[in-house]
Amino acid sequence: MNPQRRSAVNGTDGATAAFDHEAFNPEAFDPEAFDAVDLIRCKRDRGELTPAQSRWLMQAYTAGVVADEQMSALAMAVLLNGMTRAETAAWTEAMIATGERMNFSGLTDDAGTRLPTVDKHSTGGVGDKITLPLAPLVASYGVAVPQVSGRGLGHTGGTLDKLESIPGWQAEVSTRQMLNQLRQVGAVVAAAGEGLVPADRKLYALRDVTGTVESIPLVASSIMSKKIAEGAESLVLDVKTGSGAFMKTSEDAAELARTMVALGTDAGVRTTALITEMGTPLGRSAGNAVEVAEAMEVLAGGGPDDVVELTCALAAEMLASAGVDADPAEHLRNGRAMDTWRAMIRAQGGDPEAPLPQAKHQHTIPAPDSGVLTHLDAYAVGIAAWRLGAGRARKEDPVSSVAGVNLCAKPGDTVTAGAPLLTLHTDDPSRIARAEQALEGAYQVACQETELKLPPLIHDRITAEAL
Numbered sequence: 001m002n003p004q005r006r007s008a009v010n011g012t013d014g015a016t017a018a019f020d021h022e023a024f025n026p027e028a029f030d031p032e033a034f035d036a037v038d039l040i041r042c043k044r045d046r047g048e049l050t051p052a053q054s055r056w057l058m059q060a061y062t063a064g065v066v067a068d069e070q071m072s073a074l075a076m077a078v079l080l081n082g083m084t085r086a087e088t089a090a091w092t093e094a095m096i097a098t099g100e101r102m103n104f105s106g107l108t109d110d111a112g113t114r115l116p117t118v119d120k121h122s123t124g125g126v127g128d129k130i131t132l133p134l135a136p137l138v139a140s141y142g143v144a145v146p147q148v149s150g151r152g153l154g155h156t157g158g159t160l161d162k163l164e165s166i167p168g169w170q171a172e173v174s175t176r177q178m179l180n181q182l183r184q185v186g187a188v189v190a191a192a193g194e195g196l197v198p199a200d201r202k203l204y205a206l207r208d209v210t211g212t213v214e215s216i217p218l219v220a221s222s223i224m225s226k227k228i229a230e231g232a233e234s235l236v237l238d239v240k241t242g243s244g245a246f247m248k249t250s251e252d253a254a255e256l257a258r259t260m261v262a263l264g265t266d267a268g269v270r271t272t273a274l275i276t277e278m279g280t281p282l283g284r285s286a287g288n289a290v291e292v293a294e295a296m297e298v299l300a301g302g303g304p305d306d307v308v309e310l311t312c313a314l315a316a317e318m319l320a321s322a323g324v325d326a327d328p329a330e331h332l333r334n335g336r337a338m339d340t341w342r343a344m345i346r347a348q349g350g351d352p353e354a355p356l357p358q359a360k361h362q363h364t365i366p367a368p369d370s371g372v373l374t375h376l377d378a379y380a381v382g383i384a385a386w387r388l389g390a391g392r393a394r395k396e397d398p399v400s401s402v403a404g405v406n407l408c409a410k411p412g413d414t415v416t417a418g419a420p421l422l423t424l425h426t427d428d429p430s431r432i433a434r435a436e437q438a439l440e441g442a443y444q445v446a447c448q449e450t451e452l453k454l455p456p457l458i459h460d461r462i463t464a465e466a467l
């Protein structure tokens with residue numbers, strides 16, 4: 001067992017939170033305790049890894065003792081043969097033990113009262129700007145929201161990329177600043193530090209290039225290792241399903257949600273999940289600054305119905321898990337959530353009153369016919385936004401703040417032939433043709449009389465009790 005080191009970080013009034021370092025300890029690690037080839041054979045032959053084997057594997061892989069080709073063979077064997085619940089839990093714990101673990105149990109407000117902490121994770125979708133209104137909304141009820149977020153890769157956007165379109169806003173936050181901001185504002189949205197689950201950093205990049213991303217135990221352990229290491233007491237998961245989601249079917253989304261709820265629960269984190277629709281984009285924008293603008297409409301008490309509904313549903317879950325009985329819609333109506341948003345943006349160097357950047361070029365795609373819009377595909381809109389410059393193909397690529405797509409209509413709306421259906425935004429007009437190509441066949445208009453049954457926004461709720 002690795003020795004556990006703990007370093008406390010003091011907030012302004014002496015309130016503390018800490019990093020528990022259960023990190024890889026070269027002195028305690030025996031590179032010859034196991035053989036990577038035996039572990040690969042075990043998974044290839046449908047066996048189950050022991051917790052000691054998983055611990056060794058993650059430490060050895062992080063230290064470069066297990067080679068990438070051995071880890072990719074093992075990941076493929078896991079993808080093909082799966083893992084048991086106990087095995088996935090031990091694998092996840094082993095990943096966490098390769099890095100730092102945050103601990104907010106000493107977080108208090110100015111009066112010395114302990115602050116509950118709640119985190120949220122979305123498996124990613126098109127137009128998913130929910131973290132932006134959600135974090136300040138929940139914080140406005142006195143619950144601390146330490147939200148470590150990522151940048152986008154592929155067709156789904158990243159929360160940090162969106163927030164970076166606000167002039168001056170900084171994603172990099174020290175631990176001390178995070179604690180002070182949680183105490184003074186209640187919410188922080190920041191980039192993960194290098195020390196958080198280094199095994200996942202390596203393994204996720206490897207899975208990306210070896211066709212081993214789409215394994216439920218590997219996805220669940222990757223997400224939950226980071227979320228558990230982030231140290232919040234409660235966690236609410238938004239597991240998306242549909243064309244714009246990682247999990248295309250509701251069966252796969254439900255299995256992923258159950259696996260993640262089980263992992264969180266087994267690690268002592270109160271965890272619930274909502275399974276939500278991602279067949280069509282969320283709200284009326286997909287991109288960076290365009291999504292911030294929409295999030296601010298929601299914080300101002302307006303915004304698209306689906307964004308408001310999902311923000312309030314997730315906020316209700318988060319508040320309930322922190323023991324707060326409140327109707328989240330109230331602080332959207334009375335401006336308290338907007339006040340917290342402004343404070344949150346200012347605390348990270350941003351100017352919440354500054355105008356958001358606008359694209360130099362706009363291109364409108366008209367509705368092909370008059371009638372009811374029956375379909376507008378999330379994946380196609382995500383690819384179009386990406387091709388306009390809102391997303392990146394490789395981790396190190398820059399993104400354009402101004403690139404994105406606005407939806408002038410949503411499925412179920414009446415449209416008129418020739419009236420705008422979608423507006424494309426970019427600084428680089430040479431990108432428009434490829435974005436238009438992505439949208440070919442992505443929408444359908446039917447006559448007014450067509451009976452249309454739209455899927456619900458929230459498909460299901462998964463709790464630990466129901467596992």
Ligand code: URA
Pocket residue numbers: 204213218219220222223
């Ligand atoms: N997001 C993650 O962090 N990990 C995965 O494996 C998939 C999505």
